[in-house]
Amino acid sequence: MHMNQKKKREGSYLFQVTEEAELLPFLLENMKKNSRNSIKSMLTRGQVSVNGMSITKHNHKLLTGQTVEILPNKAALNESMLTGLTILFEDESIIVIDKEEGLLSMAAKDKNEKTAFSEVSSYVKKQDSRQRVFIVHRLDRDTSGVLLFAKSEKVKMQLQDHWDEVVKERVYTALVEGNVKKDKGTIKSWLKETRTYKVYSNPTDNGGQLAITHYRKIRSNRQYSLLEVNLETGRKNQIRVHMEEIGHPVVGDKKYGSTVNPIKRLGLHASALTIVHPITNEIMKFESEIPASFISKSL
Missing domain, CATH: 3.30.2350.10 (Pseudouridine synthase)
Structure with missing residues (x-):
């Protein structure tokens, strides 16, 4: 732990450096409520200063006795x-x-x-x-x-x-109806949209778009299952159509077969996206917390 003081000054946060460290790990240690991505954003936007000097480098060396300030900016x-x-x-x-x-x-x-x-x-x-x-x-x-x-x-x-090369992983969390028996599976079909904007699935090539969905069961009870869904292709309504196809429609999805909606919303959440940054080529993973209602219904 590098901090012995934290206080607000006109909306800013001050941290005292008590032992040598690099700036990004120091911030991660002292700002546990903030995600890694949000802290990196603060650095990029010049919100972080050391002894009054704006610093954007992640590996900037901090010395004992220095003051790190997080400034609220526009x-x-x-x-x-x-x-x-x-x-x-x-x-x-x-x-x-x-x-x-x-x-x-x-x-x-x-x-x-x-x-x-x-x-x-x-x-x-x-x-x-x-x-x-x-x-x-x-x-x-x-x-x-x-x-x-x-x-x-x-x-x-x-x-x-270059979407297919840029995107390393697209992960969704789905709350679906019923107890999904298989622990994991892959659904592969061709999807075609009608004039009424409904997407239909076909097991063989019907001139539509090939869609591949991988899923893994996180947990389930008799009424609902919580699935981690990984997209190999990103087609319109792909997860919703594929879940209906295996007999476990996404909760709240009337359009694709759901008959219940205890969470008062669609049971689908884009929980993670991993990409190759278009400029730096760094692999970056962005995550969003699974909604609490999804978890409570699947316990």
């Missing part, structure tokens, strides 16, 4: 004004958010409706009026969890054009 203040989402990570190229259920990824019919895209756009424009954001992938309105945005068209194209 970005931090802007963040607190966001509706329906929190920022997990931000740098010059990307923004990763944790989206609440009920918030659209981007505008549909009602142009005035708040969306993840409109909220993130206004957030970045408060820091720089010329800054834009670009949607890279989407989550259904009623699915919560990790969502990635690009900060330039070039980065957006880079991510989308």
